[in-house]
Amino acid sequence: MEKEAIIQVRDLVTYYGNRQILKGVNLDIYRGEILVILGRSGCGKSTLLRHLIGLMKPSRGQILIKGRDITTMNEDEMREILKKIGMLFQGAALFNSMTVGENVALPLREHTQLEDSTIQIMTRIKLDLVGLAGFENFKPSQLSGGMKKRAGLARALAMDPEILFCDEPSAGLDPVVAMGIDQLILKLKNAFKMTIVVVTHELASVFTIADRIAMLHEGEIIFQGTAEEIQNSKHPIVQQFLNREADDVEPDREKYLHSLVKS
Amino acid sequence: MTERVQRWFSALGRPTIYALVHLHRLNRLGMETLRWIFIEPFKGRKIRWRSVIEQSVRVGWQSIPIVGIISFFVGLILAMQSAYQLKPFGATIYVANLVSVSLTRELGPLLTAIIITGRFGSAIAAEIGTMKVGEEIDALKTMGLNPVSFLVVPRFLALIIMLPALTLIADFLGILGAYLFSISALDISSIRFINQTINALVLRDIVTGLIKSGVFAVIIASIGAYEGFIVEGGAEGVGKSTTNSVVVSIFLIITADVVFTALFYSTL
Numbered sequence: 001m002e003k004e005a006i007i008q009v010r011d012l013v014t015y016y017g018n019r020q021i022l023k024g025v026n027l028d029i030y031r032g033e034i035l036v037i038l039g040r041s042g043c044g045k046s047t048l049l050r051h052l053i054g055l056m057k058p059s060r061g062q063i064l065i066k067g068r069d070i071t072t073m074n075e076d077e078m079r080e081i082l083k084k085i086g087m088l089f090q091g092a093a094l095f096n097s098m099t100v101g102e103n104v105a106l107p108l109r110e111h112t113q114l115e116d117s118t119i120q121i122m123t124r125i126k127l128d129l130v131g132l133a134g135f136e137n138f139k140p141s142q143l144s145g146g147m148k149k150r151a152g153l154a155r156a157l158a159m160d161p162e163i164l165f166c167d168e169p170s171a172g173l174d175p176v177v178a179m180g181i182d183q184l185i186l187k188l189k190n191a192f193k194m195t196i197v198v199v200t201h202e203l204a205s206v207f208t209i210a211d212r213i214a215m216l217h218e219g220e221i222i223f224q225g226t227a228e229e230i231q232n233s234k235h236p237i238v239q240q241f242l243n244r245e246a247d248d249v250e251p252d253r254e255k256y257l258h259s260l261v262k263s
Numbered sequence: 264m265t266e267r268v269q270r271w272f273s274a275l276g277r278p279t280i281y282a283l284v285h286l287h288r289l290n291r292l293g294m295e296t297l298r299w300i301f302i303e304p305f306k307g308r309k310i311r312w313r314s315v316i317e318q319s320v321r322v323g324w325q326s327i328p329i330v331g332i333i334s335f336f337v338g339l340i341l342a343m344q345s346a347y348q349l350k351p352f353g354a355t356i357y358v359a360n361l362v363s364v365s366l367t368r369e370l371g372p373l374l375t376a377i378i379i380t381g382r383f384g385s386a387i388a389a390e391i392g393t394m395k396v397g398e399e400i401d402a403l404k405t406m407g408l409n410p411v412s413f414l415v416v417p418r419f420l421a422l423i424i425m426l427p428a429l430t431l432i433a434d435f436l437g438i439l440g441a442y443l444f445s446i447s448a449l450d451i452s453s454i455r456f457i458n459q460t461i462n463a464l465v466l467r468d469i470v471t472g473l474i475k476s477g478v479f480a481v482i483i484a485s486i487g488a489y490e491g492f493i494v495e496g497g498a499e500g501v502g503k504s505t506t507n508s509v510v511v512s513i514f515l516i517i518t519a520d521v522v523f524t525a526l527f528y529s530t531l
Contacts, residue, residue: 050401053405054404054405055401055404055405075409078407079407080407082405082406082407083407085405087402087405089398089401089402090398091397091398093397093398093399093401093402094399094402095394095399095402096393096394096397096399097390106406106408107406107407107408110406110407110408111406111407155402
């Protein structure tokens with residue numbers, strides 16, 4: 001079967017003020033795969049994700065979702081695209097003023113003409129899928145971190161999306177709960193053929209779920225390939241990341257002294 | 264020398280630029296709000312009336328006790344203070360004129376607006392700010408829901424409807440305060456006070472007061488929402504924006520009050 005690129009990123013460049021965050025990113029994401037965007041804090045991976053879902057507009061470049069450029073879309077066109085995309089936020093971003101059930105039901109209430117009873121059933125199905133059956137009437141503040149993530153996932157899945165974005169799904173969770181979230185992501189891919197893009201720096205999670213890995217460093221993609229390929233990569237920065245080595249501090253200190261003397 | 268001049272200019276220019284940037288963004292938020300009230304409904308994107316009602320209950324119904332008590336007390340105070348001045352002239356009956364006119368034209372709208380700024384304007388800033396910090400605003404956007412339509416419009420409409428309504432209640436209860444004082448302490452009969460008040464008040468007094476309260480409602484809603492959306496950096500940012508929303512709103516309310524009072528004064 002021919003691999004179909006559902007998301008294509010072309011020469012994506014973006015700035016925060018004068019600082020260039022993404023320096024010409026090119027990336028293809030194929031239908032039905034789990035792509036992990038890996039990188040250190042501040043490398044621009046969250047920024048890239050925010051561009052993919054249209055929360056930020058790039059300075060230059062294109063993002064094609066199913067062949068259509070989302071960077072030039074108006075609000076109405078973007079809304080249609082977003083109906084088929086789900087996003088799990090780092091802090092789950094549940095609406096604290098609503099119950100868990102209302103959170104999950106919100107996209108259905110807003111975007112569909114379904115009967116209230118149908119929406120309730122669908123909400124229950126989604127919550128069941130993430131292992132939160134019976135928690136409809138809980139407020140987000142009554143849930144633990146892992147449960148919030150699950151509820152956030154249920155909400156992201158409400159509209160049966162084709163594409164799911166996850167921002168640091170296992171950040172701040174204990175290893176057992178984090179593993180549970182990873183299993184859930186795998187289940188979604190296998191059961192629903194969803195395309196899933198995960199941004200993370202948790203290595204354990206990467207090797208569990210990734211079909212392919214793209215590594216971002218200082219706004220550039222320095223590696224793309226499978227889990228096996230990344231372990232055989234000779235790239236020094238990739239190696240440093242995988243081996244969890246700290247940055248060399250000594251030469252920097254000398255440079256720092258020099259810069260002090262010069263100024 | 265040149266450096267001092269430069270510093271002077273930059274000290275002048277920086278706040279000006281900040282102010283202009285804020286004004287520009289505030290204007291954009293205002294335009295967006297108006298678009299979702301007047302244009303989008305005709306394109307099939309309905310106003311969330313259920314949400315408008317929920318917010319109206321919060322800002323209107325639940326504020327009646329506090330607005331009522333305060334305006335009743337202020338009416339009472341005004342009556343006592345003006346009686347103190349009018350007594351030497353044997354003109355205590357004019358307490359009715361003084362209190363009813365100053366309440367409907369000025370103090371009713373102003374007091375109500377200030378109370379609602381503290382109660383509701385700050386709540387708008389805190390809620391939207393907390394949602395921004397918790398990525399809830401982003402979550403709305405990724406669901407294809409517009410935060411202005413979802414959060415600002417219901418609060419805006421609730422305020423526009425409820426603030427004038429509360430103002431009317433404040434007017435009435437303030438005059439009631441003056442009435443109770445007059446009939447019990449000033450030897451003015453109930454019917455005389457009522458007649459005097461009815462003769463003193465013209466419709467224009469009440470209407471100008473209500474126009475003012477409509478303007479105040481716009482100020483409270485837009486400053487509250489704006490301060491919420493510009494929150495940066497966690498709980499501290501939310502606190503700062505909430506405080507700012509109250510200070511800026513009250514400042515703008517009083518400024519607008521000066522302008523409108525001058526306008527109504529010169530056209531009468």
